[in-house]
Amino acid sequence: MRDRENLLGALGLLLLCLGSAWGLFYTPPETKMASVMRIFFIHVPTAWNALLIATFAFALAVGVLFKKSPGKWDAALAATVEVACVYTVMLLIQGSIWGKPTWGTYWDWDPRLTSAAVMGVAFAGVLSLRSFAEGPRRKALWTAVATIIAYVDVPIVYFSVQMTDRTLHQNLSSPTSVSSIYHWPLRANAFALLFIGIWLIIRRARTILLEAEDDAGGSSPAPEATLVAGVEG
Amino acid sequence: MSDLPPALRATALSRGYGRRWALAGLNLELAAGRSLLVAGPNGAGKTTLLRLLAATLRPTSGSVEVLGKPPAAAREHLGLLSHRTHLYTDLTCLENLRVAARLGGRDLSKDRLGALLERVGLAGRGGTRIRECSAGMRKRLAFARLLEKDPDVVLLDEPYGQLDPRGFDFVDQLIAELASRGRTLVMSTHLVPRAAPLLRSGLLLVDGRPTWVGPAADLPSAMSERLA
């Protein structure tokens, strides 16, 4: 298993290099976009993956709620929330880099940026909650509950900001129709980031599991039940 | 041979915290109406056992059944007197009782609740806020709450704690009364010589392990043998 996931990580890294190089150097320049727009080739796949990984966290959280002893699932959930957080932060930084030369501002309160920021903060909040939960079971349940609540909020935030945007002019939407030349680098990077994300999750989950077992001091099996306190008379 | 399920059944019941097993591998069957005295040094797992039986703590492995059902499903029939009083300090004695009675769907009448307060030695204290009550009074009120519910299975964790000698007598009377009314009773205490004559069976826990089981009357000598 160890070898397999590193393979995934390596593949992801390779794809990322390919996809980015392709997008950065080999695609013909789009007349409307400046060179800086090429960050689009990493920005869009990051966005897709951030959302995908967050959704995966949501699914895991629901799963954790139904498990009797959620140890492994909890480690996976925590790792997934962490990676979703990291991707969201990357997304926001990329967005700032793109934003400044293009629209003259590092930040704006449009639906996408706002809901990304909220998701990042909310998931970070879920992670900080973990240190306050007493016991592994409570930690798992609380993380799951907080993740579900945070995730359900993201579309609501998006809609609420979008509704305020109706009164502003729509100058911040990224190109929705992309000609097919751009599909391949986008796809390559999308898969690249997905593989890297999965690799990160697996590695991180494993570490979290080891830390948890370490805290618990190793689990020796329960001693055999030797005594039967029966009913007298 | 009754085919009713035992009032309490624990199967390989264990609760661990990391490397330490607070309770390890207990098998227990207690028929309805029987009483059990749980003894052992500090940290032996007595409180853990009672909390597991009441399902305020989840087992690490093994299972608990109360009246044939998982304890979470049998909470109406269970009463727990624990170290924590479960009281609201801003409310009065009477109000705390009323909250319990109302949420349990039972009779709220002042007569009934007043009689309970009298029974536990808190007559006339109905209007005193818990905040102003001593530890002993709070303990007595906790007893009142338990009696108000009057469950079939009664779990008492250190019932003599915080009480004065009169309170000790009260607890003794209570145990006798519960037994005579056919309630199933599990009690943990350090005052083994005092409690042993009142209960039927005894269980000795040492470091979480069930070490001895037998008639409660033999418990003091079993303890001096094993804990010397």
Place this chain on the structure above:
Amino acid sequence: MIRPALGVLRKDLKLDLASPGRLAAVVLFSVVTLLLFSFAVGPDTSSLQRNTAGYLWLALTLSSTLALGESFRLEVEDDALEGLLLLPVPPAAIFYGKATANLLFLLALAALLVPLSFGLYGASVRGSFLELAVIIALGTAGLAGPGTLYSAMTARARGSDVMLPLLLFPLVIPVLIASVKATSLVLLGDPMGDRGAWFALVGCFDLVYWTLCGLLFGKVVDA
């Protein structure tokens, strides 16, 4: 289910009335917050008036974490919550009872802050008072619902004073946006009839979260 929830609500209201000092501090805090806003923003009366809704909802939101935190501190003090679960009271009933009690407190707080903010910022109601009441009710419900769930988790935490706001504030951003917008439109006039959509948004949020939190509460207080 309803009976135990009402029982819990009753108990919480009794507790609130039994020691008014506890919650008086929260009320004072919210009043001071309103004052702070007017000092911070300066005496530009027209801008104060325009932004009344914003200040009002900010004061309510900031105060809500104090009130919500308090309500669960009582349950944790002597493990009263465990006592409730043992009675037995279904966890969802505990949630709805407490969330409703919190909601009622926040409504009472709003009832004080609204006229106060009108006085401080020179605002008045162009639209209907009924609509103002409705949006206040919907918005405070959006704070009380998830806030009650989170306070159950943070009550025992060492950093609970900061954990509850940290968790709650990002979550209720939609409630804040929509409530402020809707309140603004009711106060200042709504020529294009936009406010319906904002009411609907908060209403949806409330519906989703009061249901979700009720379902999830059992897992939060599970042994």
